[in-house]
Each structure stands twice: as structure tokens, then as C-alpha cells.
Amino acid sequence: KALRVAAISGSLRRGSANTGIIRAAKEICEESIPGLVIDHVDISDLPLLNTDMEVDGGFPPAVEAFRARVRAADCFLFASPEYNYSISGPLKNALDWGSRPPNCWADRAAAIVSASGGSGGSRSMYHIRQVGVFLDIHFINKPEVFIKAHQPPKKFDSDGNLIDPEIKEELREMLLSLQAFTLRLQGKPENSEH
Ligand code: FNR
Numbered sequence: 001k002a003l004r005v006a007a008i009s010g011s012l013r014r015g016s017a018n019t020g021i022i023r024a025a026k027e028i029c030e031e032s033i034p035g036l037v038i039d040h041v042d043i044s045d046l047p048l049l050n051t052d053m054e055v056d057g058g059f060p061p062a063v064e065a066f067r068a069r070v071r072a073a074d075c076f077l078f079a080s081p082e083y084n085y086s087i088s089g090p091l092k093n094a095l096d097w098g099s100r101p102p103n104c105w106a107d108r109a110a111a112i113v114s115a116s117g118g119s120g121g122s123r124s125m126y127h128i129r130q131v132g133v134f135l136d137i138h139f140i141n142k143p144e145v146f147i148k149a150h151q152p153p154k155k156f157d158s159d160g161n162l163i164d165p166e167i168k169e170e171l172r173e174m175l176l177s178l179q180a181f182t183l184r185l186q187g188k189p190e191n192s193e194h
Helices: 017-032 061-071 089-099 122-135 165-185
Strands: 003-007 034-038 075-079 108-116 138-141 145-148
Touching: 003 165, 017 034, 017 075, 017 108, 017 165, 034 145, 034 165, 061 089, 075 165, 089 122, 108 122, 108 165, 122 138, 145 165
Parallel strands: 003 034, 003 075, 075 108, 108 138, 108 145
Antiparallel strands: none
């Protein structure tokens, strides 16, 4: 049975490069990694976290639907821009909603990739890893994929589609590493993905 990857973009922008990375990851899995299925989970309709919205342990419908997709996943892929040296606000909001008891993130593997400005998003990635400590998310360490989105040569078209073949190959390696680590964490042999 294929592993289900809940993939979340930290950018809500039309034409987002990070959302483009998730589309590329989905294509890569469909073409050449039959053991992984990408479920692109859109976080744009989540309200800003306010625990007053929780009534008798229930959540607003958009939050409930989001939490169900997170719970159904075997592992996670985060593609997020760095905002002011840290996690994008929308992604932090989604992480926080998923963390409300019972924590929906726990005991799953995750990979992070970032298309950002100068540093390629490395600073935000280490902040995401720090948040994941409390959420019991287990991140793969390598490969690290930091994409300097605005430096030549052009890596994304104007709709945010990834057009760089080398980065596509790095993404493929990252997805294979996520698959292997997820199977290890689930106690399955690493060649059991089909
Ligand atoms: C940014 N950007 C940015 N880049 C970076 O490398 N380090 C940073 O600290 C910041 N800070 C920052 C703050 C805010 C409020 C914005 C809007 C942008 C640039 C940003 O990461 C970059 O443009 C990404 O390519 C945007 O990702 P999407 O929307 O194309 O997915």
C-alpha cells in the first residue's frame, strides 16, 4: 500500500514557488515513485488560531477537515518560504491548529523544502524543526533542499511551476529519503513500499 504524504505549502500567494514545488513533487511521485501518494492540503481557508472557536473539543469545519487530512497521512512534506528569518505565519497557524489536543502530527516523518530569498530558507527550516520537537514530528536530516528562488538561472515560471531539472532531481532524492525513513519509523522493511 502506498504511503500517503500530506503536503503543505506555507505560501498562500497565487503563483507561489513553494506551492509549485508541491505540484512538482506530486508529478514526480506519479511518474516514478509508486510507493508515495501526495495529498496537497490547502491551508488558505484555515481561520487564525483562536481557541474560543473550540466548542466541547470540536473545531470549526475547515479546521476539522484539515486535521482529518493530517491524521490520515503517513508522513508530511512542508514547502515553505522564509518570512523575516522564520516560519511563514500561515504555516505556523496550520501547525498550531494541528497541535491542539489530540495532537495530529505525532510520530510521523517529515521532509522540508524551501524556495526563499537570500539564504534559500535555511533559517526558517531550522525553526520548523524546532517546532516539530514539541509536536513529535521526525524530520529527515538529508538531503536539505534550499532553493534561492529569485537568483538566476530562472527556476520557476511566472505561475510558480518548477522548471529546473536539477532541483527536480534533488526533490526526487528527498522524497525517496522520506519514503525510506517513513517505512523505518513504521517498522516496515524499506523494500515493502509496493
Ligand atoms: C520574505 N522573503 C524572505 N526571504 C528570505 O530568504 N528570508 C527572509 O527573511 C524573507 N523575509 C520575507 C518576509 C516577507 C513578509 C515576505 C513576503 C517575503 C522572500 C520570500 O521568502 C520569497 O519571495 C519566496 O520566494 C516567496 O515564496 P512563494 O510565495 O513564491 O512560495
